[in-house]
Amino acid sequence: MELQDKLLSSYIAFEDNVDTDSSVHEVRSQALQNFEKVGFPTKKLEAWKYTSLNSVLKQDYSLFPAKVEAIELADVKQYFIHEIDSYKVVFINGKYSSFLSQTTHEHYDVCLMSSALSSPKYKETIDKYFNKVAKQDNLTSLNTAFATEGAYIHIPKNTVVKKPIQIINFITGAEAATMVQPRNLIIVGENAQVQIIERHQSLTSNAVLSNVVTEVFADKAANVDYYKIQDDEISASLVDNSYIEQKSNSVVSVHTFSFGGNITRNNLNFYQKGEHIDSILKGITITEGKQHVDHHTLVHHIEPNCESHQDYKGIYDERSTAVFNGKVIVEKEAQKTNAYQQNNNVLLSDKATINAKPQLEIFADDVKCSHGCTIGQLDDDALFYMQQRGIPEKQGKGLLMFAFANTVLESVKIPEVKQRITKLIANKLGVNIGFDL
Amino acid sequence: MSKYTEEQLEEELKTQEYKYGFYTDIESDTFPVGLNEDVVRAISKKKNEPEWMTEWRLEAFRVWEQMEEPEWANVHYEKPKFQDIAYYSAPKQKPKLNSLDEVDPDLLETFKKLGISIDEQKKLANVAVDIVMDSVSVATTFKKTLGEKGIIFMPISEAIQEHPELVKKYLGTVVPTKDNFYAALNSAVFSDGSFCYIPKGVKCPMELSTYFRINEGGTGQFERTLVVADKGSYVSYLEGCTAPMRDENQLHAAVVELIALDDAEIKYSTVQNWYPGNKEGKGGVYNFVTKRGLCENNAKISWTQVETGSAVTWKYPSCILKGNNSVGEFYSIAVTNNFQQADTGTKMIHLGKNTKSTIISKGISAGKSQNSYRGLVQINSRAENARNFSQCDSLLMGNECGAHTFPYIETKNKSAQIEHEATTSKIGEDQLFYCNQRGIDTEKAIALIVNGFSKEVLNKLPMEFAVEAQKLLEISLEGSVG
Incomplete structure (x- = not known):
């Protein structure tokens, strides 16, 4: 049935x-x-x-x-x-x-x-x-x-x-x-x-x-x-x-x-x-195998003088697929809105897929709304720099990816949660981050 | 100091009437309204087309009958009644003309009002103009100069007669008949358009240009443009549109196909200023256009558009980057005012290795208009080292208009590098203040800022066209430009 x-x-x-x-x-x-x-x-x-x-x-x-x-x-x-x-x-x-x-x-x-x-x-x-x-x-x-x-x-x-x-x-x-x-x-x-x-x-x-x-x-x-x-x-x-x-x-x-x-x-x-509201949406996504992760966010700015901050980082390996669909609606009464949206992605495999759709719908004129979306790779120069200094490639890649995701981690307010997430990331990336936060 | 404020500008934008609304009274040879297989056959027969072309149209018509009108776009309008449209209208006078003298004086008057007198263009701008007035070309200039280089530039109806092998080979290869609702409709009933072929290694010595106009009330305009740039050639093609004032909505469903073979480059620029409807949102042109280009190895296609007109715009000039190292570009300014709605953008389909694409889109919304950017960047799994940069900026004037962004980014290759940025803002008070401080009055300052905002795109237009683009921008945003 x-x-x-x-x-x-x-x-x-x-x-x-x-x-x-x-x-x-x-x-x-x-x-x-x-x-x-x-x-x-x-x-x-x-x-x-x-x-x-x-x-x-x-x-x-x-x-x-x-x-x-x-x-x-x-x-x-x-x-x-x-x-x-x-x-x-x-x-x-x-x-x-x-x-x-x-x-x-x-x-x-x-x-x-x-x-x-x-x-x-x-x-x-x-x-x-x-x-x-x-x-x-x-x-x-x-x-x-x-x-x-x-x-x-x-x-x-x-x-x-x-x-x-x-x-x-x-x-x-x-x-x-x-x-x-x-x-x-x-x-x-x-x-x-x-x-x-x-x-x-x-x-x-x-x-x-x-x-x-x-x-x-x-x-x-x-x-x-x-x-x-x-x-x-x-x-x-x-x-x-x-x-x-x-x-x-x-x-x-x-x-x-x-x-x-x-x-x-x-x-x-x-x-x-209401007014003077702050909404913060952050995320780290790390996938492998055939995993599929889909983030659909909506921030509906209805009244004036509010803010929203979005920051989503993603690292995708093997055959995994990921989606980021971030929608910001600013109603015409919602003047002086500040809405920021950031979505950065790294693909580690040719079989991995990322579909991003950062979407803005704006009806008010006195607003500052921006979104940025990037898809790219790890910086080869940075990796080479680390290898020169005796950090193995895998470890170097792990460090770079960790640094990439770190902007999201920084705003975690409970230290034990931050530590746990750090461990999970290290585990998932298969590297020893080698330092505690 | 002038007390011109943004509010006044808004007010002015709202009340700005369509300056180019006039109607040339030329007797038209119009088909009765409605669409069925017989009408398609009749159009084909009227054009004296070969059998394969008639069949091609009929096939498209059969597909169209099965299709439904798309509804996903962020626009709302009363759907055209496709059986209430006359599908063919041509000026009665025979269009075979060799010199300007033979052109109907009324027509010449029309173009004079538009400020694009052929005379002037011929002399000053060195532009070959293939004028399309309600679907049939009535004047072709500079044909000889082009002929010497082996360049074919003629109405597509003539090309079907004179170069059937080329048309047959390329027509419908980039935009198949069943591509979408309006493309299918266009394929079935297109009355005319331009055909352009640049032979191997030839650099077209002048900008090719077509002006489209919708003249007969209640007729749809179905243009078909096919540009083929053979290996190593270069062409810059200009398309400009203005339409006279009309109360009922007019439908414009054009198809443009560009084919850039290995190492070729096509630059396609559009200035579109169809009648946008009056300030109550009544009337205006529906502009549902399918434009797409195909790039072979090392080829480049560049779309530049200045969209100021039409009540509803639905238009996504796209590039299929099939060959390795091919490049696609899209530069757009879309200005909407009063009740205009625009849903426009581009698609960049990366298939080949080392392909690059750039998207710069500037939207300016005023009055009660809605302006949407809708774009797709797709990196397929074999497109190694693909690179894309997209930037969509919106400028809002007043709080009754809207700006929307719908970017789709689909990546299946790890070596892809994609950047997408979008911002929405209004003219900053501090920017205005800065200008005021330096003795620039508010009106000039707004002009300066709007100009600067659109500059990246205006700069991409060919010299001759940039002037006209400025002129057309003025119509939509008078008081803010220049």
């Missing part, structure tokens, strides 16, 4: 396990209808021109994986940023794992979507924020239709969250193929600050498809620092749909590190609803 039909027919079974009288369920049913209408994206859609999900959708996914016994912490410790004290919201096969998690309700809520959806205490907040900024498109609608579990984070105003929050989704994959659809909601109040690290990790070589939706609301002068670490197994595919709404004076930065996985698609959308 086609995945789409399977999903649609499983909805009745799904409804047996959720509260069908709630307002949230109305949203779900509506989303299902929408998905039924539009279906999975195909290459005929401009936004999916370079990415085909066909190979991924062919799998016979188990949609509601059975709950598994807790996994040993020692086995998965490496996937946490374990060097620091942090809150942890951990899911195994889409189900909450209390054993691995560390949540809180003190001063702020770092907890579960399922409890937020079912408890009357949260009803008001859920009604106000749930599915409000998410776009009603194909895969987001699908996620909304089956939205039950994920991280729920609510930081009240004037609160600084003491330690970073890690959101980790593990898949143990007892079945041949597993599909999960985590749904995260993050509300950051006026003047509040929070740091979040998100990771999706398969612990199996069986096929995995994660269709994630994350909504972030940053109120006035809020500060959100978000890191997405994508270093999954080659059998795992990820569609990450993130929607971020910002109010005046807020700063939200999202770093996406895409190293692993089969097909990775990032839909990162920023909506600026």
Whole structure:
């Protein structure tokens, strides 16, 4: 049976396990209808021109994986940023794992979507924020239709969250193929600050498809620092749909590190609803084998005096393919907008492909918008210089690539995350960087 | 000091009427409206075309019937009703003329108003003009000079009669009949256009030039241009367009094919100033053009365009860099005003080794217009050491217009070096202030800045044409240029 039909027919079974009288369920049913209408994206859609999900959708996914016994912490410790004290919201096969998690309700809520959806205490907040900024498109609608579990984070105003929050989704994959659809909601109040690290990790070589939706609301002068670490197994595919709404004076930065996985698609959308907003989108992508990574970013400048900064670096080897589609829309009211977009790519192999589409749509005249996109190689002279000084070619190349990606790494604010990413890069490039940051 | 401000400029741009709107009353030999196989056959018969040409047209027509109008462009307009268009119109007088005296005086008057009198051009500019007035050439000059060099420059309808082997060999090789909706339509019904062949090793001694005009209301203009530069030859080809004022939308779907064989160079310059519609956005020409060039080894094709007119423009002059070491260039200024919409850019397809391409695109939007750059740079896996540099700059005047950039960059080879830059800005207050400080009034300053903004492209135009380009820019941006 086609995945789409399977999903649609499983909805009745799904409804047996959720509260069908709630307002949230109305949203779900509506989303299902929408998905039924539009279906999975195909290459005929401009936004999916370079990415085909066909190979991924062919799998016979188990949609509601059975709950598994807790996994040993020692086995998965490496996937946490374990060097620091942090809150942890951990899911195994889409189900909450209390054993691995560390949540809180003190001063702020770092907890579960399922409890937020079912408890009357949260009803008001859920009604106000749930599915409000998410776009009603194909895969987001699908996620909304089956939205039950994920991280729920609510930081009240004037609160600084003491330690970073890690959101980790593990898949143990007892079945041949597993599909999960985590749904995260993050509300950051006026003047509040929070740091979040998100990771999706398969612990199996069986096929995995994660269709994630994350909504972030940053109120006035809020500060959100978000890191997405994508270093999954080659059998795992990820569609990450993130929607971020910002109010005046807020700063939200999202770093996406895409190293692993089969097909990775990032839909990162920023909506600026206020003045003096800063949106920061950065990413490092390093691919090999037959990996496919697609970054689709949107920054929608709606009001005046805002800024956005995008910087995406990519290094592609072997037969991997990558896509960068960065879209900046400046509405005519959004005067004095400063929007910068930078996308630099290095191809290491003749079989690798990069498709870049840096797109600007500007309706205001008093703006400064620029984008730069380059595709090139490592500097032979620099490499020769290093070889002259006794640095082997491979090491030299590694250093050059590391330096190339470093502008993105520099803005990582958590030292332990920076260190971890450095290690992952070194590992991925197969070199010893030879220094700690 | 003049109190001329940017707001005033905007105001002026908004109210600027189309200066060249007039209508020459020449009796036209127009077909009834509508399109079917019989009309295609009739056009072919009227042109006294050989059997293979008729078949070629019919094949294109059959393909066209199956096709749908493209909708992906960032333009919105009322679609032309293809059955309400007359597909052939020619001035009634026989077009076989040898000297200017034989040309209809009304026609000459028309060109005088446009400031491109053939007389003047012949004497001063040393330009051979193949004037196309509603599809049929009515005057060809300097034919003799060109003939001595073995250069063939004639209306394509004549070329089909006189040089069928050349036309048959090259027609439709770069833009196949089924390439796209408008190319297919053009292939089926094209009435005339220019054909140019430069023999091996010949450097064309003068700029070749064609002026297109749409004259008869309610007729579409379907021009077909084919330029073949044989090995080691060089030609610079100029194309200029102005159209008289019309209330209903007129369709212009031209096809231009350039073929540069080994070591050849073609320089193709366009100044397009079709009627853009009035300031309410009524009327104006739909300009849906397919232009493409093919480069063999060491060949070079350079497109330069100044786009100031048309209500809707849909145009992507492209280069297929098939041969090794071939070079493609694209220089463009697109000015939109009032309700004009332009979706223009280029495609650079790198197939050969060591191929280079340069794209410089300048968009100026004023009034309520929308100006889009849409480009593709494609490096195929065998295109070693391909190099591309792209720059798209947009200048916005007022906050009711829009500038859009849709660059596609597809690379499949690791040795490729690609740079793409785009900026959007308005005329900086500090730039104006700087000029004011030095005693340059605001009007002059804006002129200076707009001129400087477009200079990289204007400089690429041949000398004779640069003057006219300036003139046409003035129409769209009077008060800001010169």
